[in-house]
Every structure is written in C-alpha cells, then in structure tokens.
Amino acid sequence: MSKKEQTKQLILTTAWQLFKENGYQNTSTRDIAMASGVANGTVFSHFKSKxxxxxxxxxxxxxxxxxxxxxxxxxxxxxxxxxxxxxxxxxxxxxxxxxxxxxxxxxxxxxxxxxxxxxxxxxxxxxxxxxxxxxxxxxxxxxxxxxxxxxxxxxxxxxxxxxxxxxxxxxxxxxx
The missing domain is CATH 1.10.357 (Tetracycline Repressor; domain 2)
Known part of the structure; x- marks a missing residue:
C-alpha cells in the first residue's frame, strides 16, 4: 500500500472511531485531522467532505x-x-x-x-x-x-x- 493509500486509510479509520465515540454531528474534519496526525488540508485532499x-x-x-x-x-x-x-x-x-x-x-x-x-x-x-x-x-x-x-x-x-x-x-x- 502506498503512503497516500496508508494516509487515506488512517484518516478513514480514525474518523470512524471518532464518529462512534462522539457521534457524526459532533465530529469535525478538524477533529479527524488532529486525531490522525495530519493537516486539515490532507483530510480534504483525500475526501471532499465529512x-x-x-x-x-x-x-x-x-x-x-x-x-x-x-x-x-x-x-x-x-x-x-x-x-x-x-x-x-x-x-x-x-x-x-x-x-x-x-x-x-x-x-x-x-x-x-x-x-x-x-x-x-x-x-x-x-x-x-x-x-x-x-x-x-x-x-x-x-x-x-x-x-x-x-x-x-x-x-x-x-x-x-x-x-x-x-x-x-x-x-x-x-x-x-
């Protein structure tokens, strides 16, 4: 798996965990970026929206x-x-x-x-x-x-x- 694919999977896994813990509405893309250890722009380079x-x-x-x-x-x-x-x-x-x-x-x-x-x-x-x-x-x-x-x-x-x-x-x- 390429580094880009690994980052995308990390974001996805982290987001899903946050969604489960906090709920979808209470989780922001900024929360996802911070928990993933990536910049907010990196999240949007892989996904258009939450x-x-x-x-x-x-x-x-x-x-x-x-x-x-x-x-x-x-x-x-x-x-x-x-x-x-x-x-x-x-x-x-x-x-x-x-x-x-x-x-x-x-x-x-x-x-x-x-x-x-x-x-x-x-x-x-x-x-x-x-x-x-x-x-x-x-x-x-x-x-x-x-x-x-x-x-x-x-x-x-x-x-x-x-x-x-x-x-x-x-x-x-x-x-x-």
Missing part, C-alpha cells in the same frame, strides 16, 4: 456484509433473495442507526451516486428467476421504505423489520 468520509467507511463495511450474505444465499426467487439480504442488512443499518440515517438522508438526494449499486443489486435479485426489472424496482422500494421506517422507530428491531418486509413482499404477485 459525508464522503462517512460514505467511504460505511461502504467498506456494507460491502463486507453483502459479500458474507452472498456466500450464504440459497434463495431461488427475487422475494426470497430480498428477504435473505434484508436479514443481513437490517441488523447492520440498525446497529449504526445514526450513521445510517445521516447517510441515507444525504444520498436520497444524490441518486446518481447510488444508481450503480442499485442496478447491480436489482440484477442480483432477478438474474436467475422469472421476476423482471419492474418487480425488482417494487421489491427494492419496499425494502428501503421498511428500512426508513425502522431507522425512525428506535423500538423496532431487525427481526420485526424483516417480518414487516416479508409481509409486504407476500402481497406482490411476482412469478417464481
């Missing part, structure tokens, strides 16, 4: 969750597959509720950034079954609306969210 640091850290962890879920996926239909992934993703998002809310609130208005990941996931939902892209769109919409509900209701746990999602998915007429 939200970009959060996105990068979140993305790394999310990729790991998705990879692990993918290895265990034995589903055959788009609905089964969404349920399988929700069982891995909902606990991840709920365990990092503050960061999830901050990130989802931001990227909802930056759909183009999320589009490639959604397209890959859509393909993964339907690639080996008779569901189509329209089915995948509705399934993903139900997934995100259920997730947003859960993030806004702290009393809800991941099992209750998965149950809510599965109840909604059961109403769809998606071919096997």
């Amino acid at each position: 939200i970009d640091i959060l996105k990068a850290g979140f993305s790394d962890q999310l990729d790991e969750v998705l990879l692990n879920a993918s290895k265990k996926d034995k589903s055959h239909t788009a609905i089964e597959r969404m349920s399988h992934y929700a069982k891995a993703l909902y606990p991840f998002y709920l365990s990092q509720r503050e960061f999830s809310r901050e990130l989802l609130g931001t990227i909802m208005w930056q759909h183009s950034e999320l589009a490639p990941q959604l397209a890959r996931f859509k393909h993964q939902l339907i690639h080996d079954n008779s569901a189509n892209a329209h089915h995948a769109d509705v399934i993903i919409d139900l997934y995100f609306m259920t997730l947003l509900y859960g993030l806004n209701h702290p009393e809800i746990n991941e099992n209750e969210l998965v149950t809510q999602l599965e109840n909604k998915l059961s109403l769809l007429n998606v071919p096997n």
